[in-house]
Amino acid sequence: MSTAVLSFIRGIDFSRNDFSGDRFPHAVEQMTQMTWLKLNRAKLERVPDELSRCTNLEHLQMSRNSLSSVHGELSDLPRLRSVIVRHNQVKTAGIPTDIFRMKDLTIIDFSHNQLREVPPNLEYAKGAIVLNLSHNNIENIPNQVFSNLIDLLFLDLSNNKLDMLPPQIRRLTMLQELKLSNNPLHHFQLKQLPSMTSLRVLHMRNTNRTLENIPPSLDDLENLRDVDLSENNLAAVPEALFKLKNLRKLDISGNKIEKITIPEGAWDTLETLNISGNGMTTLPDGIVRLTKLQRLYASDNRLTFEGIPSGIGKLVQLIVLHLTRNNLELVPEGITRCVRLQRLRLNHNRLITLPDGIHLLPDLKELDLTDNDDLVMPPKPNEARKKLAFYNIDFSLEHQRTLAGQSPSSSISSLQSTTKEKDPVARRKDFIRRRKQQTDQEDASKVIQGMSKIAGASAALKAEREEEEQKLAARSAVNWKANLDKQRRQLDYSDIFDEDVGHDEGLWVWEIENFYPVLIDDAFYGQFYDADAYLVLKTTKELSGSIRHEIYYWLGEKATLDKGMCAAVHAVGLRNHLNATCRFVLF
Incomplete structure (x- = not known):
C-alpha cells in the first residue's frame, strides 16, 4: 500500500495477527486520521509506541492478548471514547490513572484481567456510560467511585470477591443493567436498589440471597424485565417478584423452592421461566395462565406425571420445554397441544411411552429422549390419520x-x-398389553419373512442380475456429473469466518466484497448502502446455555445480481459452518 493513502484511513482491523516482539507495523503512525483500531488476538505484549501518533483515535480494542500493562501511549490519545482491554493479564498498577480524566471516555472494559482493586481515579470518568470490571479479583469498591459516575447505564461487577457495595450506588439512577453474580455480598441488603428506577436487568446469581435480604420494595422497579436469582438460598419465591408488571425473564434455578403458588394476574408478561434444580414435585397450577410463556426450564426436580398440570396445552406460545432428570413415566396429552414447540427435552427420566400426538407437533426440531431405557415410542400415524388428528376429526x-x-x-x-x-x-x-401384542406380531412377521425369502430366492437372484445390468448402463451416463462434482471448488468457511463467530452472544455484519463476506466494524452498524449486499448474524444465549442463531441477508435496491447471489450463498455457508438449524430472513 502506498504511504500516500495512509493518512486517509479511518479504521483498520489488525486482529489475529502476530505482533509479538517488535513486529507491529511502523506504518500505523502515519494513519493520523484513524478513529478506530482493533488489535484483538494479536499476541501483543505491550501497547505499541506507534499509537501515540494516532491522536484522533476514538475506539481502541486490545482484547485477548498478553498485556500486563497499558501504560504509555493511551495517555496521548485525547479523543479516546472506548477502551476495551478484556481477557489480558492487566493488574491495577498497570492502568494509567490519567486516562480516566479524558472528558469523552464513555466505555471502560477491563474485564477478565487480574485486578485486585478498582483502578485509581476511576471516579473522574464522569462521562462513562459502560463500566465492566467483571471476572477479576476485586474485594472492595471505594465510596467515592459511584459519587460521580451518575450517567452509568451498564455496570458489571460479577465474578469478583465483593462482600458489600458502597451506599453511594443509589446515585446511579440512570442505570439500566446491574450484574453482580458470583460475589459473596454477605453484607449487601439491596436497600439501595429501589432508587434505581430505570433498572431493566438485575443479575444476582450465587450472591447468598435469602428471603430476609431481598427487600419488599423491590416491586418499585417497574421497568425490571430480567431477574436472575439462581443458585442462592431461597426457600420460596420472594413476594416482590410477583408484583413486577413488566417481568419478561426470571431465573430462580438452583434454590430450595419446593412449591410455587402464582397469584392471579401475576407474571402476565413473562416469556422465560427457569425453575430447574429445586425440590419441586409439581409445577404450579397457575403456570397455565402464563399465556405469553415461550421457554420453560424445569429440569433436575422430582416431577411426576401427576405433577404436570393437565392444562399445560394452554401455553400455545411455548417454544422450549426442558424436563430433564425428573421422575416422569408419562407426560400429559396437553403437551402435544403446544403447537409451536420446537425443543422438547425429556432425557434422564423413566418414560415408558409418549402421547400419540407427539408426532403431530409441526415445528418440533429437537426431541431428546436419551436414558429412558423402557421407552417405546407410539407408532407414527399415516398421512390421512395425521391430518384428521390435527383437526380433531374422527x-x-x-x-x-x-x-x-x-x-x-x-x-x-x-x-x-x-x-x-x-x-x-x-x-x-394398556401400554403393556399393546407392547405384548406388538411382540407377538413381530414374531409372526419374522416367520412369514423367512418363508418369503426361501420362496422368492430365485426371483431375487434374477432381479439382482437385471439391476447390475441397469447400473452398468447408467454408469457411463453419470460419469460426467461425478467428474464435474470433483472439480467443483469447495469453500472452507473456517478461513472466511473467525473461530469465535457465533459461539457467544453478539452481532456480526459482513459486506459482500469481491464475492466474499468482509467483516465490518460495529461502529458502522446500521449504515447500509443501496448498492451493496450484507450478511448479518445475531446470537443470543438461552437459559439452558445453548446459543440461538438468527441469520439475515440484506440486498440494497441498487445492488448487482452477483452480490445478491453471493449473500444468499454465504448465508447458507455460515449456517452450515455453525451447524445451526435456523432459517434465513431477507430484509
Missing part, C-alpha cells in the same frame, strides 16, 4: 354411530375409553 364407524344415537352402549364404552386414557394406571396397563 370418522370411525363407532364414533359416527355414537353421534347418531344408534348404539348407546357404544357411547358408554367410548366414554369409558376416554376416561381410561386420562387414568395413568389404565394407560400403563
